[in-house]
Amino acid sequence: MAVMGSWVFRLLVIGSAFSVFWSEVEVGYAEGEGNLVDVITWEDMKVDLRKQRQDLKDGYNTSRVIVVDQSGKGDSVTVQGAVDMVPMYNSDRVKIYILPGIYREKVFVPDSKPYISLIGVENQTLETIITWNDKASNTEKDGRELGTSRSASVAIESDFFCATGITIENSVVTVPGAHGNQAVALRITGNKAMFYRVRILGTQDTLLDDYGSHYFYQCYVQGSIDFIFGSSRSLYQECVLHSTAESYGAIAAHHRDTQEEDTGFSFVNCTIDGTGMVYLGRAWGDYSRVIYSYCVIHSVVTPSGWSDWNEPSRQKTAVFGEFQCRGKGADRKNRVAWSKSFSYEEARPFLDVTFISGEQWLRL
Ligand SMILES: *[C@@H]1O[C@H](CO)[C@@H](O)[C@H](O)[C@H]1NC(C)=O
Ligand SMILES: *[C@@H]1O[C@H](CO)[C@@H](O)[C@H](O)[C@H]1NC(C)=O
Ligand SMILES: *[C@@H]1O[C@H](CO)[C@@H](O)[C@H](O)[C@H]1NC(C)=O
Numbered sequence: 001m002a003v004m005g006s007w008v009f010r011l012l013v014i015g016s017a018f019s020v021f022w023s024e025v026e027v028g029y030a031e032g033e034g035n036l037v038d039v040i041t042w043e044d045m046k047v048d049l050r051k052q053r054q055d056l057k058d059g060y061n062t063s064r065v066i067v068v069d070q071s072g073k074g075d076s077v078t079v080q081g082a083v084d085m086v087p088m089y090n091s092d093r094v095k096i097y098i099l100p101g102i103y104r105e106k107v108f109v110p111d112s113k114p115y116i117s118l119i120g121v122e123n124q125t126l127e128t129i130i131t132w133n134d135k136a137s138n139t140e141k142d143g144r145e146l147g148t149s150r151s152a153s154v155a156i157e158s159d160f161f162c163a164t165g166i167t168i169e170n171s172v173v174t175v176p177g178a179h180g181n182q183a184v185a186l187r188i189t190g191n192k193a194m195f196y197r198v199r200i201l202g203t204q205d206t207l208l209d210d211y212g213s214h215y216f217y218q219c220y221v222q223g224s225i226d227f228i229f230g231s232s233r234s235l236y237q238e239c240v241l242h243s244t245a246e247s248y249g250a251i252a253a254h255h256r257d258t259q260e261e262d263t264g265f266s267f268v269n270c271t272i273d274g275t276g277m278v279y280l281g282r283a284w285g286d287y288s289r290v291i292y293s294y295c296v297i298h299s300v301v302t303p304s305g306w307s308d309w310n311e312p313s314r315q316k317t318a319v320f321g322e323f324q325c326r327g328k329g330a331d332r333k334n335r336v337a338w339s340k341s342f343s344y345e346e347a348r349p350f351l352d353v354t355f356i357s358g359e360q361w362l363r364l
Pocket of ligand 2 (some may be wrong): 121122
């Protein structure tokens, strides 16, 4: 997607006789700026409050930090209040710095607000919690059911989003088999997002990894049933996937309907632990694609490993692979015959950020 600034400008200049001159100027500016803004760097996940204070004293407000503090000493007492302060079609990174606290609220970042960072205080991830408790069967004022997608405690629809140092929770506890218990903690629908040291907690459908390319690095995801699901192309590296399943469940339900879709969930160097038993993945759509490489898999994974979601035809088309995993749950002796032990050549496209075209939008 193009830089928002230039997109807004193009809307403004439609029908204008001066548009040629001005749009050229704007595009030139946007491209130069685009190089800086259309990537995610470590800098985007850090806040330097001292520099911010100095800048403000010198009359600048360039570091664009909005402080969320429940004590009232910041710019907002809620996370949503801070998101609301970000201008529409924002074209520079804005950092929302969240001080420790339990924020009982739903947070929504619309697609008109790209380049937002949610940043918790370093090493205080456990104490900085955004939590809500909607589930799919809850009804709205008009009597309609909320549905899975809108149950999310935190929903991000904008591009170039990143988050670090926070916990995102849906506190609904799912009863297996109950109707409408899907309760999403985080939904990420925007393209090109990074999550670093973020904890995502729920039971059923915890993380809706909906659309776009995403990088989850050193994150913790907890749940029991399909707790990472959606249609994205995502790399999960050095993450902990923690099962809270009692009798059955599944980690990944990746949705892919055709061979042409360049999507999939790749788990590299992750640890899978918790209570059992869970499938590594369930085929949502004929071409569901999930790969685990270099993972430590504890005995919480069902020996057969993978489920065709009661659609035997999917056994021929789903792409479920394991490469160089270890631990009791990694034993492939009793795996379904149609899952694959990948060779290095087969695993290679999924092993690093090139899988998510990270060379184009990550500078880490
Ligand atoms: C600095 O910029 C942020 C984001 O644009 C804004 O919310 C904040 O109020 C500004 N602070 C000052 C002191 O102008
Ligand atoms: C956070 O934890 C790491 C590892 O334990 C440590 O190296 C770092 O100094 C800590 N940072 C702060 C701000 O305390
Ligand atoms: C796996 O992750 C650990 C830290 O969690 C790191 O030290 C190690 O280098 C990683 N190995 C690979 C193959 O990426």
